[in-house]
Amino acid sequence: MAQTVFQRLAATAAAYPEHPALKVKRGADWHTTSWREYRDQVLAVAAGLVRLGVDPGKGVAIMGFNRPEWFLADLGAIAAGAVPTGIYTTNSVDQCQYVADHCEAQIVVVEHREYLDVFLGLRDRLPHLKALVLMDGDAPPGVVSWRDLLALGTAEDAAEVQRRLDAQGPEDLCTLIYTSGTTGPPKGVMICHRNLLFVGDVLAESFELGPDDRALSYLPLSHIAEQVVSLHGPMKGGACTWFAESLEKLGDNLREARPTFFFAVPRVWEKIQAKMQAAGAQNPPLKRKIAAWARKQGLAGSQAEQEGRPRPALYGLANKLVFSKVRERLGLDASRICTTSAAPISRDTLDFFASLGITILEVYGMSECTGPTTLSLPDRYELGKAGFAMKGSELKTAEDGEILMRGPHVCLGYYKNPEATAETIDAEGWIHSGDIGSIDERGFLSVTDRKKELLITSGGKNVAPQPIEALLKGIPVVGQAVLLGDRRNFIAALLTLDPERLPEEAAKAGSPARTEAEAAVC
Numbered sequence: 001m002a003q004t005v006f007q008r009l010a011a012t013a014a015a016y017p018e019h020p021a022l023k024v025k026r027g028a029d030w031h032t033t034s035w036r037e038y039r040d041q042v043l044a045v046a047a048g049l050v051r052l053g054v055d056p057g058k059g060v061a062i063m064g065f066n067r068p069e070w071f072l073a074d075l076g077a078i079a080a081g082a083v084p085t086g087i088y089t090t091n092s093v094d095q096c097q098y099v100a101d102h103c104e105a106q107i108v109v110v111e112h113r114e115y116l117d118v119f120l121g122l123r124d125r126l127p128h129l130k131a132l133v134l135m136d137g138d139a140p141p142g143v144v145s146w147r148d149l150l151a152l153g154t155a156e157d158a159a160e161v162q163r164r165l166d167a168q169g170p171e172d173l174c175t176l177i178y179t180s181g182t183t184g185p186p187k188g189v190m191i192c193h194r195n196l197l198f199v200g201d202v203l204a205e206s207f208e209l210g211p212d213d214r215a216l217s218y219l220p221l222s223h224i225a226e227q228v229v230s231l232h233g234p235m236k237g238g239a240c241t242w243f244a245e246s247l248e249k250l251g252d253n254l255r256e257a258r259p260t261f262f263f264a265v266p267r268v269w270e271k272i273q274a275k276m277q278a279a280g281a282q283n284p285p286l287k288r289k290i291a292a293w294a295r296k297q298g299l300a301g302s303q304a305e306q307e308g309r310p311r312p313a314l315y316g317l318a319n320k321l322v323f324s325k326v327r328e329r330l331g332l333d334a335s336r337i338c339t340t341s342a343a344p345i346s347r348d349t350l351d352f353f354a355s356l357g358i359t360i361l362e363v364y365g366m367s368e369c370t371g372p373t374t375l376s377l378p379d380r381y382e383l384g385k386a387g388f389a390m391k392g393s394e395l396k397t398a399e400d401g402e403i404l405m406r407g408p409h410v411c412l413g414y415y416k417n418p419e420a421t422a423e424t425i426d427a428e429g430w431i432h433s434g435d436i437g438s439i440d441e442r443g444f445l446s447v448t449d450r451k452k453e454l455l456i457t458s459g460g461k462n463v464a465p466q467p468i469e470a471l472l473k474g475i476p477v478v479g480q481a482v483l484l485g486d487r488r489n490f491i492a493a494l495l496t497l498d499p500e501r502l503p504e505e506a507a508k509a510g511s512p513a514r515t516e517a518e519a520a521v522c
Contacts, residue, residue: 003170004193006042006079008200008235013039016238019211022068023242023257030256033068035238045076046161047153052107052131052144056081056164057173059103059128063087063096063118064111066217066243069135069146071231073109074221078174081164082106085176085188086222089115095186097122099178100129102416103188109133116143170194176415177224177367188415191224195370196232198408202390203228204236206375207337211238213260214334216253218244225342228371229263254331261337266345269360272330273352274498277476281504294322295355302354306382323357332358336378339363344447344469348476350383362386364445368424368431369393370409374445385444386437395445396430403433403447468493477505 002008012021017036024031033041054060060077062084064070070086077084085103087096089111096118100108106128110116116134120143123129132143139145144152153161174193178186203209217230230241242257244250254262264272280291297318301311327333338353341363353360361376364386373395374387381387389395393407406429413421425431437447472481472493479498483491497516506513513519 002197004165004168004172005075005174005196005232005235006165006168008197009039009042009075012235012238016211019238020240021234021238022071023240024068025243025245025253025256030242038072041072041150042075042079043158043161044150044153045072046079047157048144048149048151049076049080049082049107050157050160050164051152051154052133052149054080054082054106054130056167058082059100059105059107059176060084061087061100061103061105061108062110062221063089063091063108063115064135065089065246066219066221066226066230067111067135068243069109069111070221071241073133073135074175074227074231077107079161079165081168083173083176085178086220086227087178088220088222093118093122097125099186099188100126102186103176103178104128106130107133109135111135112137116140168193170197171412173412175227177227178222179367187417187420189224189367190412190415191370192412195409195411196228198392199228199370199372200232200236202375202392203233203372206377206390207261209233209237209239209261211240213237213239214257215239215241215261215263216244216250216257216259217241218247218250218253219263219265223342224367224371225263225265225365229261229339251331255329256331258331258334260334261339262332262335263339263341265342266340266349267343269340269345269349269353273349276326277352278504291322294318298323298355298357299351301357302359302383305359305379319357326356327358337361339376341365341372347384347471354383364447365405366431366433368411368433369405369407370411373405373407373409382442382444384446385440386447387445388443389445395439397437397439398432401436401438401448403435403437403445404430405433406430 002011013035018034020032021035021038022033049060060073060082062070062073074084083103085099085105087099105126107130108119110119116132119132133146133149134143135146170193172193173190174196175191176188177191178188180186215230215234217226219226221227234241244253297312297315301315304311324333332338338358339361350360359378359381361381362385363372363376364374365372372390373393375390376387393405393409396404398404410425410429410431413425434450435447436449437445439445468483469481472478472495477497479496482494484494497519499516503514506519
């Protein structure tokens with residue numbers, strides 16, 4: 001049984017050597033990497049990193065959009081005994097410098113010349129740095145190209161990689177996931193091999209992932225959610241990960257990859273919803289009438305599923321006439337699992353997709369518990385609730401309503417920050433999430449707000465802003481909503497308009513406005 005991440009990769013490569021593991025588009029064609037090739041390339045990268053001087057326990061920072069080289073750099077660093085760390089492509093120069101220095105990065109791997117220039121300019125501010133590696137294109141002097149990295153390792157380096165692999169154990173630090181840093185400097189969440197294997201096992205078992213499944217990778221790999229969904233989850237069952245060309249081409253790539261499980265943050269689902277509603281408004285009256293009828297069947301079917309009842313008799317007809325066509329146009333016709341996490345999602349969006357026969361399953365978690373701590377399943381879910389404690393984990397709320405979690409997915413703590421670790425993980429191993437919520441009699445979790453974001457009015461009343469903000473965002477033309485009222489005698493809200501929904505909703509209201517600027521003065 002695998003006890004380390006590389007052992008898991010090696011076992012999957014042995015079980016499915018010629019089965020596709022990775023697919024990436026080069027030009028007009030999709031190119032495939034088999035599980036055997038995947039494992040061999042990881043070892044080649046590890047040997048190259050050893051040749052470049054990476055030491056066990058030191059950092060390898062990675063910056064770039066989702067592509068096979070990102071996976072290979074990450075797993076190659078792990079195989080070399082180093083600690084991979086993703087850097088967000090949206091980070092400022094100072095943020096890049098902070099993370100690379102804090103994780104003691106000896107090697108920095110970047111996707112293209114723009115990111116390379118950032119680190120060329122930071123060389124004097126990164127005392128641990130030994131080498132820069134460029135994934136795409138020819139490297140300038142003093143920088144290692146990806147092609148050269150794969151060829152660098154010698155037999156001696158390969159033997160050193162094997163020694164380092166043999167020395168690894170399940171409790172060893174495996175990767176660092178840095179928090180956003182919105183309330184101070186980013187903290188490095190220490191994830192061990194056991195954490196990643198446990199979550200990969202639970203996801204593969206719960207969602208029944210196997211070698212015929214497909215994922216589409218497009219969200220930031222610096223975030224634990226995308227790593228779990230597209231890197232570590234598929235590795236357990238031998239599923240294939242396709243890489244989107246870009247966020248702009250996500251729709252096209254969805255229709256090409258036709259993933260069997262698809263993960264999207266709420267904002268992605270909201271954007272898909274807005275585009276679908278705008279397109280639907282252009283349909284002729286008869287088509288709109290049929291769609292409205294079908295959506296009623298869809299909502300009734302979803303409610304029946306949640307209550308364990310059979311779907312309505314006409315659900316199958318609605319599926320044939322409308323739902324199946326919608327899923328095919330979206331590229332979700334093969335998707336058994338559609339999930340969301342990382343932020344609250346509005347009930348309006350959940351109901352919209354449910355009315356079209358697409359159930360969005362909510363998952364709740366955080367970096368400190370290696371991604372998920374709750375799951376929702378096709379045969380066990382409740383719209384608007386964040387799922388139930390996944391197998392092997394524990395979930396409860398404290399007296400003040402704070403959500404606590406415990407299990408083999410709980411991280412080792414924060415890198416170089418024992419004080420913050422003690423504040424987050426108590427002596428009994430419970431993570432104190434900072435979120436407020438409740439657990440119903442069926443075990444379903446409701447997340448109501450962040451503990452620190454509760455508004456206390458001047459009259460002393462506690463107000464949780466997120467439920468109200470979610471209701472406001474359910475108004476079709478509202479894009480974002482923020483509640484205000486701390487230490488005030490009233491509650492106010494700041495709203496932004498959704499530019500994609502504005503023309504349709506303005507027309508319904510009899511307003512001539514078609515842009516945000518026009519709406520502001522109408």
